[in-house]
Structure formats: structure tokens, C-alpha cells
Amino acid sequence: MRIGIVGVGHIGSSLARKYAAAGHEVRVANSKGADGVRAFADEVGAIAADARGAVEVADVIILSIPFPAISKLPPDLFDGVPERVPVIDTGNYYPGLRDPNIPEIDAGMTESVWVAQQIGRPVIKAFNNVLAETLADLGAPEGAPGRLAIAVAGDDAEAKRVAMGLVNVAGFDPVDAGSLEESWRQQPYTPVYCLDLDAATTRVKLAEAVKGEARPKIAHAQALMAQLDRDLTHDDLLALNRTLQGIEG
Known part of the structure; x- marks a missing residue:
């Protein structure tokens, strides 16, 4: 499969590494053009590209960029991409923590519905309810006891099937989370957000x-982070998210 990944932060880079190792043709891009990702691409066995080069020949596209960057993508970026090619959105909206306010989302629009409107085509929501270290290091073979899960939401059955297959390849059990509108259920600080849950618990x-x-x-998360006053570890973030959900221990 030819996989185009736009954005090579913690999530995008982990996915690029996993899919290249699994034998897929992976093209990676960021805002700095092909030269800006060449060293990383060479390291993981991917192909360095600009955003157009990453999407134009892809069988599936993964957008893994901060929400403010979505609206800065070229407006015609997907014009030559066939409608059958799934676009997977891995992003989360963090107003006050990282992102400027987006009025439509602040008024109640589901985050990935907004993304779909910005890019002018449907998306699948996936890979947003696990921590970066979880994605990078805690995957397990299919059928392994206690295998962690990732929620997948979207409206197109075939696109969702492709996304769920990629979740499995990444080392996690895919859980169908319903329609794209219902993907608010996996947004930041919901009960499935970044708690390292198995599939049954995720459902x-x-x-x-x-x-x-x-x-x-x-806002509560921001206050807790400020109290810690240090670079947060994976365990710190798990503990914080457990506190926000009222989970003891």
C-alpha cells in the first residue's frame, strides 16, 4: 500500500516508522518541504516529499498536523486525489494548551467534522486517543492478551475498513466508534482519551x-500540568488523564 503522511511529529513519525517497517511505500511531508523531512525519511525507509508529493499517488493519506495547520494546507491539495482514497485525521484540538480558538469547534462542532470541511472531503478519525509513547512502544501482535485499542470513526465503510486495518498493523485493536459526527466521543478528555485501554473497555x-x-x-488539565512544572512523562500523562476521569490508583 502507498501511504502518504503529512506531518511527522510524534504520531506521524511513529506511523511512518511502523508502516515502512511493515513493507508499505511511505511518503512523508511536513511544512518545510521534501528537504525538511529527508533525514527522517532516510532513517525510517520512507520517501521524502512535499505535501503534494505525499498525497498525489497515495492509496491512503494520513493527516497528522496541529489543528491550526489544517487551514494552512493548500486549498487544492486534494483536487487530484481520487475520492476513493481515505484521509485519516489523527489530530486533536487543544484550545488554551496549544491551539488558538476555532469558533466553530468552540460552538460545538465535532473536531474532525471541522477538518473535513476545511479540506473539502470526508475524513476518518483515528490514532488520536492514544499517547505518543503508547503508539510508538506499546503495540502488540494481533490476539495478544491485553492488547490496547484505538478508536476509529467515520462515515464511509470502506475507508473505515482501511483505517482499521492500519490500526491493526500498528499493533492495536481497532474499535469502531461510529460516525464522524460521533467522533466527539474520542476527543481530548473523554473517557477513552489516552488511558491505554483494551478493546472491550474502549467500547x-x-x-x-x-x-x-x-x-x-x-483547563483542569492545564492547571495540573502547571503544578507538575516539568516535562511530562508517559506515566505522568496517564496519571493526569486518570485523575480527570475520576479514576483512582
């Missing part, structure tokens, strides 16, 4: 999510 927690309850927790 339960997706169902338990209550719309509107997660957003106020962003």
Missing part, C-alpha cells in the same frame, strides 16, 4: 461519554 467508555463534559477538563 464501554465510548458509550459512557457525555457530550459537553470533556471540554471544561482542558
Whole structure:
């Protein structure tokens, strides 16, 4: 499979590494053009490209960039990409923590619905409810006891099937989280957000999510991070997210 990855931060780089190692043809891009990703591409066995080069021949496209960068993508970036090619959005919106406010999302629009509107085509939401270190280091073979899960939401059954297959290749159990509109259930600080859950627990927690309850927790998360006053480890982030969900221990 030819996989185009736009954005090689913590999530995008881990996916590029995993898929290149699995034998896929991976093209990677960031905002600095092909030269800006060449060293990384050479390291992981991918092909360095600009954004157009990453998407134009892809069988599946992964957008792994901060939300403010979505609106800065070339408006015609996907014009030559066939409609059958899935676009997977891995991003999360962190107003007050990292991102400037986006009025539509602040007014209640589901995050990836906004992304789909910005790029002018449907997306699948995946890889956003696990921590970077979880994705990089805690994958396991299919069928392994306690294998962790990743939620996948979207409206196109075939595109969702492709995305769920990529989740499996990355070392995680894919869990169907419903439609793209329902992907608010896996947004930051919902009950499935970055807690290293297995598939059965993920299904339960997706169902338990209550719309509107997660957003106020962003400010609480910011306060807890400030109290720690250090670079946060994987264990720190897990503990913080458990605290925000009222989970003891």
C-alpha cells in the first residue's frame, strides 16, 4: 500500500516508522518541504516529499498536523486525489494548551467534522486517543492478551475498513466508534482519551461519554500540568488523564 503522511511529529513519525517497517511505500511531508523531512525519511525507509508529493499517488493519506495547520494546507491539495482514497485525521484540538480558538469547534462542532470541511472531503478519525509513547512502544501482535485499542470513526465503510486495518498493523485493536459526527466521543478528555485501554473497555467508555463534559477538563488539565512544572512523562500523562476521569490508583 502507498501511504502518504503529512506531518511527522510524534504520531506521524511513529506511523511512518511502523508502516515502512511493515513493507508499505511511505511518503512523508511536513511544512518545510521534501528537504525538511529527508533525514527522517532516510532513517525510517520512507520517501521524502512535499505535501503534494505525499498525497498525489497515495492509496491512503494520513493527516497528522496541529489543528491550526489544517487551514494552512493548500486549498487544492486534494483536487487530484481520487475520492476513493481515505484521509485519516489523527489530530486533536487543544484550545488554551496549544491551539488558538476555532469558533466553530468552540460552538460545538465535532473536531474532525471541522477538518473535513476545511479540506473539502470526508475524513476518518483515528490514532488520536492514544499517547505518543503508547503508539510508538506499546503495540502488540494481533490476539495478544491485553492488547490496547484505538478508536476509529467515520462515515464511509470502506475507508473505515482501511483505517482499521492500519490500526491493526500498528499493533492495536481497532474499535469502531461510529460516525464522524460521533467522533466527539474520542476527543481530548473523554473517557477513552489516552488511558491505554483494551478493546472491550474502549467500547464501554465510548458509550459512557457525555457530550459537553470533556471540554471544561482542558483547563483542569492545564492547571495540573502547571503544578507538575516539568516535562511530562508517559506515566505522568496517564496519571493526569486518570485523575480527570475520576479514576483512582
